[in-house]
Each structure stands twice: as structure tokens, then as C-alpha cells.
Amino acid sequence: xxxxxAYVCVANNENNKIKARCRALYELGYLPVCPSLMFNRFLEVxxxxxxxxxxxxxxxxxxxxxxxxxxGEINDDMTREIMLARRLGMITTSFSGLSxxxxxxxxxxxxxxxxxxx
Numbered sequence: 001x002x003x004x005x006a007y008v009c010v011a012n013n014e015n016n017k018i019k020a021r022c023r024a025l026y027e028l029g030y031l032p033v034c035p036s037l038m039f040n041r042f043l044e045v046x047x048x049x050x051x052x053x054x055x056x057x058x059x060x061x062x063x064x065x066x067x068x069x070x071x072g073e074i075n076d077d078m079t080r081e082i083m084l085a086r087r088l089g090m091i092t093t094s095f096s097g098l099s100x101x102x103x104x105x106x107x108x109x110x111x112x113x114x115x116x117x118x
Contacts, residue, residue: 007065008034009082011075021071021095028102030069035061059084067091069098 006025010018015037022032035058043050058081062068068085070078070093085092104110 003029003031004067005033005065006030007062007068007081007085008032008036009068009070009078010034010036011072011078024095024099025069028098030067032069033061033065055080062090063088065090067093070094 003026008018008022008025010021012018018034018037022034022037025032035054038061039054039057043054045051045054055077062081062084068082068090070082074082082092101110
């Protein structure tokens with residue numbers, strides 16, 4: 001089973017909330033990619049140099065994903081990631097928007113290949 005890579009764009013660093021959000025994406029059929037969970041395990045974001053390294057690595061990961069999914073209030077870091085995703089022509093959506101489309105597909109209101117905005 002091939003799952004599309006979904007970049008998880010979050011403002012907070014509460015691991016339990018982020019894990020739950022990644023789980024929700026997984027349950028919708030995506031492979032969640034969350035730099036906040038990955039890089040904060042070994043980088044100190046309080047160190048300016050390591051925070052910059054985290055940003056650069058996050059952007060590299062983002063370039064490899066198919067879509068960007070936001071959770072919560074948008075902050076400056078998230079805005080930068082969203083703008084990069086849009087420049088790359090990636091799908092950018094909120095989790096609530098993505099889950100609404102998934103629900104409509106499951107209920108047969110739209111087909112998987114159909115444009116949901118039509």
C-alpha cells in the first residue's frame with residue numbers, strides 16, 4: 001500500500017498532541033511526516049544555529065512530500081512552510097478540510113477523482 005507523504009505543519013511542540021494529529025492523518029490513508037517530532041529529538045531549538053538547521057532540514061523534507069497539512073493557529077514558521085509549499089505547487093490544506101473531503105468520499109457524496117470544489 002502506497003500512502004502519499006503528508007507534511008505535518010504545526011505550531012506547538014506538545015508531542016502528545018502532535019502524535020495524535022499524525023495518527024489522524026495515518027487513519028485517513030496518509031504517511032505523516034512531522035519534522036517537529038523527528039528533529040526535536042536530537043536538536044536544541046533554543047540554540048540559534050540548531051534552530052536554523054532544523055528549518056533547513058524541514059524545508060528539505062517538505063520538498064519531498066505531496067501535500068502540507070496544517071493544524072491549529074498559523075504562526076510565522078508555519079507561514080514560511082506554507083508559502084514554500086505553494087511555490088512548489090503542493091496541495092496545502094488544514095486537517096479539518098482534509099477530513100471533510102475524506103468524509104464526503106466515504107459517504108459517496110464525491111468520488112475520489114472528482115474536484116471537491118465543483
